[in-house]
Amino acid sequence: xxxxxPAIAKHALLGVMIAACAGSPRTxxxxxxxxxxxxxxxxxxxxxxxxxxxxxRYLVFTPLVRLSASLSPEPWAxxxxxxxxxxxxxxxxxxxxxxxxxxxxxxxxxxxxxIALAQDxxxxxxRRGDLAGVSRIAAPTPDTLALDFSAPQxxxxxxxxxxxxxxxxxxxxxxxxxxxxxxxxxxxxxxxPYRVVSRxxxxxxxxxxxxxxxxxxxxxxxxxxxxxxxxxxxTTKVAGLVSGALDxxxxxxxxxxxxRRDPTLRVLDYPTFVTNWLIFNPRCDAVRDVRVRRAIxxxxxxxxxxxxxxxxxxxxxxxxTADLAHDTTDSNVARADSLLDAAGWLRSAGxxxxxxxQPLQLRMLTVGSGDNPVExxxxxxxxxxxxxxxxxxxxxxxxxSSARSASVDHCAIYTGVAGDPARSQLAxxxxxxxxxxxxxxxxxxxxxxxxxxTRLRAASDTATxxxxxxxxxxxLADSVPATAVFHSRGVQGVTRRLQHVTxxxxxxxxxAARWTLANAVRGGR
Numbered sequence: 001x002x003x004x005x006p007a008i009a010k011h012a013l014l015g016v017m018i019a020a021c022a023g024s025p026r027t028x029x030x031x032x033x034x035x036x037x038x039x040x041x042x043x044x045x046x047x048x049x050x051x052x053x054x055x056x057r058y059l060v061f062t063p064l065v066r067l068s069a070s071l072s073p074e075p076w077a078x079x080x081x082x083x084x085x086x087x088x089x090x091x092x093x094x095x096x097x098x099x100x101x102x103x104x105x106x107x108x109x110x111x112x113x114x115i116a117l118a119q120d121x122x123x124x125x126x127r128r129g130d131l132a133g134v135s136r137i138a139a140p141t142p143d144t145l146a147l148d149f150s151a152p153q154x155x156x157x158x159x160x161x162x163x164x165x166x167x168x169x170x171x172x173x174x175x176x177x178x179x180x181x182x183x184x185x186x187x188x189x190x191x192x193p194y195r196v197v198s199r200x201x202x203x204x205x206x207x208x209x210x211x212x213x214x215x216x217x218x219x220x221x222x223x224x225x226x227x228x229x230x231x232x233x234x235t236t237k238v239a240g241l242v243s244g245a246l247d248x249x250x251x252x253x254x255x256x257x258x259x260r261r262d263p264t265l266r267v268l269d270y271p272t273f274v275t276n277w278l279i280f281n282p283r284c285d286a287v288r289d290v291r292v293r294r295a296i297x298x299x300x301x302x303x304x305x306x307x308x309x310x311x312x313x314x315x316x317x318x319x320x321t322a323d324l325a326h327d328t329t330d331s332n333v334a335r336a337d338s339l340l341d342a343a344g345w346l347r348s349a350g351x352x353x354x355x356x357x358q359p360l361q362l363r364m365l366t367v368g369s370g371d372n373p374v375e376x377x378x379x380x381x382x383x384x385x386x387x388x389x390x391x392x393x394x395x396x397x398x399x400x401s402s403a404r405s406a407s408v409d410h411c412a413i414y415t416g417v418a419g420d421p422a423r424s425q426l427a428x429x430x431x432x433x434x435x436x437x438x439x440x441x442x443x444x445x446x447x448x449x450x451x452x453x454t455r456l457r458a459a460s461d462t463a464t465x466x467x468x469x470x471x472x473x474x475x476l477a478d479s480v481p482a483t484a485v486f487h488s489r490g491v492q493g494v495t496r497r498l499q500h501v502t503x504x505x506x507x508x509x510x511x512a513a514r515w516t517l518a519n520a521v522r523g524g525r
Contacts, residue, residue, distance in 0.1 A: 253311015368393030
């Protein structure tokens with residue numbers, strides 16, 4: 001049952017929350033960003049949560065490279081790079097004018113340390129597989145980082161844009177498997193344009209700009225303070241935008257219409273690499289049979305979910321990656337029913353299927369946010385097929401703990417997973433070699449994917465990679481360890497006072513260091 005809170009109470013709650021986040025009265029040099037759930041932390045090597053990762057790579061830390069608007073690597077913590085003639089050695093010039101927030105210089109040794117940790121299986125880095133081709137990491141001078149590859153490379157690995165550097169002088173004594181639990185996760189020392197000054201669990205993170213940042217990287221941040229306020233209730237976000245207590249907030253499609261009606265606000269929608277998955281737990285007896293998993297995959301109405309659940313801000317598609325997404329609206333309920341019958345799950349008088357006296361009851365974990373409309377639509381679709389889907393909400397940490405636990409407290413997880421142009425999320429989710437990583441949601445990892453991902457990592461030309469990808473996608477289609485539900489478009493409500501906002505495939509916070517607040521802008525959209 002969902003408890004409804006009276007509107008007056010919601011607004012009172014909002015006032016308390018924002019006052020706690022930004023101070024009361026709010027200072028002019030503060031921008032408040034709403035997050036639907038608490039940030040996962042500030043350890044770049046173990047983080048999964050998409051917004052947390054953006055705060056890390058764009059605000060608190062610096063990766064060696066970042067992505068241009070065309071998604072090509074461009075200099076960032078490394079001011080330049082060069083290849084040897086064989087394209088097996090990549091040498092970066094690291095900008096040693098960068099400083100960690102404790103004053104220590106950032107050097108090539110920090111980059112060497114970070115990449116080595118990312119390669120260590122015990123760390124659990126989600127994109128570890130993308131670094132498998134790196135055979136040697138050397139830092140012969142403070143500003144020189146050399147990466148040797150086991151095979152020629154076509155381009156700078158895009159994973160380096162997703163891997164913020166961490167300080168060796170603070171973390172070298174921490175065992176890789178302990179990084180997630182180390183105090184650094186919530187009290188980080190970064191090298192970006194903002195530093196974390198405080199965090200109140202479940203309520204807020206406060207970031208203040210540093211007094212120096214290289215001019216070639218944009219210089220000192222434009223706004224003194226950024227606050228990430230944890231607000232998971234959709235109408236409370238809208239109330240915050242309308243009142244001016246929030247400056248930017250992810251809004252759902254139903255409330256986007258309310259935002260559009262306010263002349264002081266605007267709605268931005270944009271493509272993302274986020275795929276929303278229903279991931280099956282192979283330890284759950286009810287979904288161990290591939291026929292049941294396939295029946296669920298073809299028995300859900302993706303078009304209805306996108307239209308009714310997210311207001312059309314997405315692509316209804318079972319395709320495994322956003323770059324392959326196309327509108328696949330057709331479900332096949334007759335085939336789904338046939339598969340369930342063949343698996344021995346027959347409808348009972350009450351409508352719920354049963355086998356051997358046991359009802360077909362599935363517990364699905366999800367990260368709680370508002371009314372969870374998508375989850376309720378999934379529940380409705382599966383109920384029509386005779387499957388009793390029970391929804392259990394968790395915060396990100398608790399959900400990941402359940403995913404990695406040997407106990408069976410769920411049969412499926414519904415979650416969004418951020419992807420990238422290299423499709424590295426598929427290896428993190430399904431490659432047996434990536435088991436235990438940051439994107440390990442407990443999905444089945446078919447053994448025949450191991451040699452395929454090995455071949456993929458060794459491939460140095462586009463034709464070979466395309467061929468191997470076709471084989472990988474074929475294995476996933478045959479085994480159905482998970483099913484994509486839709487590919488998201490991001491939707492943000494933004495005050496018109498917030499200036500210099502660029503949101504694209506690089507994420508909501510790509511331009512956040514340049515954001516400023518101007519006088520309220522009224523008028524046309």
